[in-house]
Amino acid sequence: MKSAVLDNWHQLLRDPSGCRLADRRKGLGKTMVIDKGMGLGAFTDFVQTAGPFTDIVKLGFGTAVLYDQEVLRKKLKLASDANMIVMPGGTLLEVALQQGAAQSFLDRICSLGFTGVEISDGTIELGRIRRTSLIKECVRLGLFVVTEYGKKAAGSEIDPEELAFTAHCDWEAGAELVAVEARESGVNIGLFDEQGRCKESVLEDVLGKVDQASRLMWEAPQKSQQAELMLQFGAGVHLGNVAPSDALALEAMRRGLRADTFEFGHRPADPDYMI
Template identity: 85%
Template sequence: MKSAVLDNWHQLLRDPSGRRIAERRKGLGKTMVIDKGMGLNAFTDFIQTAGPFVDIVKLGFGTAVLYDQDLLRKKLKLASDSNLVMMPGGTLLEVAIQQGAVASFLDRICSLGFTGVEISDGTIELDRIRRTSLIKECVSRGLIVVTEYGKKAAGSEIDPEELAFTAHCDWEAGAEMVAVEARESGINIGLFDEHGHCKESILEDVLGKVDQASRLIWEAPLKNQQAELLLQFGAGVHLGNIAPGEALSLEAMRRGLRADTFGFGQQSADPDYMI
């Protein structure tokens, strides 16, 4: 019995705060990873290493159509077996809208085994009626819908009132979460300035105007951005556009197992924990 106990890490080393594991069971602190082209071996390694701490994998922009179909199906199967939502990037749907091929796009992703879809208008204009219609159509097909707010052009900023209106309408139409655009760079776009730091005044305005702000996913590809948002909201904040190789280190930050968020942990008074 003694050796069996010693084979496992102490619970307060795995989760110093004593809260993170319970939070994950409640769906808090979701992590969305952006996959820009991992091969099968790399994807398998990623799932084996970080899969238990990731919730959504997005095949970045329009990369999904460039995969060998057998490889893509294998990746989708691995994701499904690991309870990961897999979705193509929102830009691919934007191309489908522009090309008048939305029905074909949705038929194809459903037949391949995608379980989610991202609806965005980062590079096109999408009116409210069409956006709502797309959300409802995707939900009716059994897809988990994540919408995205914001434009992809450098210097694009968040309009808190517009975000609040968009998020409310998207959730009412059936979207599960709304991602706030930051691209894969996180520089000079959305919430972040030209140095990649959070614009605190905009963040405060968003929190003052958006109901259910806990349903927002903040795209935060840079480590300092992840730390800033974790310190602002706590471990339960949803973060997106995380590089596959950073998913495990992000989970360590969520648990107070990294210097940036060391204060998340708390020492128990239980003598059994004084090891």
């Protein structure tokens, strides 16, 4: 019979950083995946491979209403069984608000088995009082609340003071995380310029204004953006709008198992460690 030790990877190979498990226990380094329409087979594969390293799945935009209801329920159960929070895209709630159907929306997502909700105003105007009341109502319903700051129009920028105020009010109302808008492209919006590069001066201004920056989730669909934010904040930074196919690779980056974050791993004291 083989030794149990030989049947498993060495712990320092699974997590050279030595920090990932502790970070996850503290609720740090959450990964939010955007699902733009995976079928049951693809979703099952995703859950089997990347489920243990994904915290939130967002059914992007308004796609949730287009699913066959049985398929949708099966996806929600798969995610729930894997301890992942599932929420519809914030745009769907914006449509519900615009159509005067917000209560129907909330009733429906709860009855279907969604466990989270995204509250945003990327395409509509949502007053502070209404935003706060929505957050509180969703918390009352037992939903994990992620709010979003920023507009979806190309060229939209971050106002650090406005973000700080919005985040403070959202957290006070009961939101768990505040996501910073970058859409699914991460180009020419929010923190990122026309080439998808991080605007360092904007990031510095945000850090100088927001008291609990560790509770921000940065939408960062591109690998270079994810790496840059990790090098800035560490592996415990919350990242969103990650493609399902990139979720496992992102976890490898968090642990120092990719060249981009190789420095996260501990350097062995033994000079002959390569042998």
